[in-house]
Amino acid sequence: MAHDPASQIDQGALSAIFEGNPSVTQPILQCVQVKPIAGQQGGPERFRVVFSDISNFVQSMLSSQVNYHVHDGKLRKGVFVRLKQFQTNVVKNKKIIIVLDLEVLEHLGESEKIGSPQALDSKTEDVQPQSTTIQTGGFYGNNAQAPQQQSIPQRATTNSSSTSHANIYPIEALSPYAHKWTIKARCTNKSDIKTWHNKNGEGKLFSVNLLDESGEIRGTGFNDQCDQLYEVFQEGGVYYITSPCRVQMAKKQFTNLNNDYELTFERDTVVEKAEEQDGVPQVRFNFTSIGDLQSIEKDTTIDTIGVLKEVGETSQIVSKTTSKPYDKRELTLVDNSNFSVRLTIWGNSATTFDVPPESIIAFKGVKVSDFGGRSLSLLSSGSMTVDPDINEAHKLKGWYDAQGRNDNYSSHANAVGSMGAAGGRMDPVKSCQQVKDDELGFSEATDYFTTKATIIYIKGENFAYPACLSADCNKKVIQDNDGQWRCEKCDRSHPKPEHRYILSANASDHTGQLWLNCFDDVGRQLLGMSADELMEMKETDDKASEPVFQNAACRTWMFKCRAKMDNFQDQQRVRYQVSTASPLNYSAECTKLAEMIKMYSME
Numbered sequence: 001m002a003h004d005p006a007s008q009i010d011q012g013a014l015s016a017i018f019e020g021n022p023s024v025t026q027p028i029l030q031c032v033q034v035k036p037i038a039g040q041q042g043g044p045e046r047f048r049v050v051f052s053d054i055s056n057f058v059q060s061m062l063s064s065q066v067n068y069h070v071h072d073g074k075l076r077k078g079v080f081v082r083l084k085q086f087q088t089n090v091v092k093n094k095k096i097i098i099v100l101d102l103e104v105l106e107h108l109g110e111s112e113k114i115g116s117p118q119a120l121d122s123k124t125e126d127v128q129p130q131s132t133t134i135q136t137g138g139f140y141g142n143n144a145q146a147p148q149q150q151s152i153p154q155r156a157t158t159n160s161s162s163t164s165h166a167n168i169y170p171i172e173a174l175s176p177y178a179h180k181w182t183i184k185a186r187c188t189n190k191s192d193i194k195t196w197h198n199k200n201g202e203g204k205l206f207s208v209n210l211l212d213e214s215g216e217i218r219g220t221g222f223n224d225q226c227d228q229l230y231e232v233f234q235e236g237g238v239y240y241i242t243s244p245c246r247v248q249m250a251k252k253q254f255t256n257l258n259n260d261y262e263l264t265f266e267r268d269t270v271v272e273k274a275e276e277q278d279g280v281p282q283v284r285f286n287f288t289s290i291g292d293l294q295s296i297e298k299d300t301t302i303d304t305i306g307v308l309k310e311v312g313e314t315s316q317i318v319s320k321t322t323s324k325p326y327d328k329r330e331l332t333l334v335d336n337s338n339f340s341v342r343l344t345i346w347g348n349s350a351t352t353f354d355v356p357p358e359s360i361i362a363f364k365g366v367k368v369s370d371f372g373g374r375s376l377s378l379l380s381s382g383s384m385t386v387d388p389d390i391n392e393a394h395k396l397k398g399w400y401d402a403q404g405r406n407d408n409y410s411s412h413a414n415a416v417g418s419m420g421a422a423g424g425r426m427d428p429v430k431s432c433q434q435v436k437d438d439e440l441g442f443s444e445a446t447d448y449f450t451t452k453a454t455i456i457y458i459k460g461e462n463f464a465y466p467a468c469l470s471a472d473c474n475k476k477v478i479q480d481n482d483g484q485w486r487c488e489k490c491d492r493s494h495p496k497p498e499h500r501y502i503l504s505a506n507a508s509d510h511t512g513q514l515w516l517n518c519f520d521d522v523g524r525q526l527l528g529m530s531a532d533e534l535m536e537m538k539e540t541d542d543k544a545s546e547p548v549f550q551n552a553a554c555r556t557w558m559f560k561c562r563a564k565m566d567n568f569q570d571q572q573r574v575r576y577q578v579s580t581a582s583p584l585n586y587s588a589e590c591t592k593l594a595e596m597i598k599m600y601s602m603e
Contacts, residue, residue: 014058031050049062056118098169171211185241187233189382206220206226241271285303285362311357410598427448451558456513456554463504469498
């Protein structure tokens with residue numbers, strides 16, 4: 001090895017950092033442990049890392065923006081790193097470092113733990129008196145009578161924007177265990193004020209999305225805090241926010257941010273607009289291309305960017321649950337995956353939308369739906385930025401001007417949804433296994449789906465029943481002693497019945513199989529003759545009907561079905577009833593396969 005790693009480590013750096021020594025800016029340390037941190041399901045992945053300077057060791061937490069070092073296998077036990085940007089904290093009397101940026105020094109290799117470092121504990125004599133209550137008067141929340149609090153000096157490798165805000169926490173370090181803190185964050189989105197009325201009373205709230213270089217978090221103000229803070233926060237502004245402010249588990253149904261926690265502003269929460277905006281990013285996107293929407297699960301929240309191809313007119317719908325009207329407008333976006341998608345915006349965003357076609361729009365916080373194949377809806381907590389000054393927008397603009405303006409675009413409708421022969425409702429296409437995995441039919445409501453499957457077997461016994469000849473009756477009739485067929489519903493007798501199919505067919509695809517119930521119209525399609533004709537054939541020669549059932553096998557159809565829970569002999573089961581069966585449209589199938597192949601393009 002060309003370098004002696006021990007000689008490269010900055011011994012005593014950890015102690016100096018927590019003492020506020022400004023000479024230690026980018027210390028070289030050894031990584032002696034890397035462990036994942038258990039978090040909320042669906043929350044961001046976090047790692048705890050222990051760093052040593054030979055004399056001491058300290059626990060650290062990686063900002064999510066540097067997790068890739070772990071994923072790539074570079075940051076592991078025994079390697080050496082240079083901390084390029086970090087912040088210090090004390091949580092439950094334990095000193096920790098929040099790592100915002102680092103460099104793995106691969107040329108130093110890796111080795112067993114060097115020396116016998118001791119834990120860098122927080123001691124009472126290390127703590128210096130420092131107020132965490134902001135005492136300037138040009139902002140909401142000042143409390144001149146607040147008692148002085150104590151904390152250790154906090155520092156980052158970047159310059160602090162104000163000497164009165166030395167105790168700056170990164171957003172990603174916030175947790176219910178951090179009680180005395182200040183964050184410096186940009187307001188990237190502010191919601192409208194929302195009101196509620198229920199049996200417990202009434203109230204109002206608003207929420208903001210806050211962003212710094214380490215992550216994002218949602219903050220909400222209720223009632224009095226809504227009145228006092230709503231006009232303070234402005235989209236794009238940078239603010240200092242100081243506790244007391246409640247940090248709690250995030251309600252994922254109300255936020256699109258990748259954070260386990262969220263903030264609730266309290267009476268004494270301090271909010272001050274920052275004069276300096278250095279070190280705070282404008283907005284952070286994690287784009288999904290329009291072509292990749294096929295692989296995104298329904299109800300997932302994503303960011304996307306595209307060229308505005310079409311702008312629909314404003315329309316209004318009435319909510320089934322609240323009976324309130326909502327304004328909406330549908331936009332069509334395209335990108336260089338050569339796919340298009342319909343995106344719906346709501347409320348004031350819809351009525352005031354005046355962006356010209358062919359503009360580049362970046363959307364943050366849109367919900368994926370499987371309606372019409374794949375479509376998007378801008379959440380109330382989401383935002384859109386027109387012609388953003390980012391690389392993705394510049395590349396998209398260049399592509400569109402060069403070729404995209406004249407290109408033809410595919411939609412996700414053929415790949416995900418299919419319209420039945422009768423038209424009307426759009427039902428999602430499901431494989432046999434997806435029908436079972438999604439538990440279609442298990443709820444009180446009827447579920448509808450379309451599946452492409454091949455007939456494997458049709459039961460040859462009890463395939464039809466004698467039905468009433470009266471128009472629109474079709475009830476089962478019973479033969480009486482006089483040889484007549486009586487219908488109890490119509491109170492009439494007929495000399496003969498009309499037989500109608502009640503087929504039970506086993507259909508299969510590459511994932512599994514389903515038992516489908518088929519009534520008369522579908523039975524005629526599958527077997528190629530009426531039930532009367534097949535019944536007469538069977539009565540004449542019992543074996544004559546067997547080839548009919550055999551010929552129906554191994555044929556593939558598009559089945560439009562409904563799934564519903566049913567009771568049979570005191571047992572609950574799901575019945576899959578076929579509404580229509582259509583032969584394959586080979587032209588449409590080829591188009592769908594071609595679009596799917598494009599999605600897997602390696603270009």
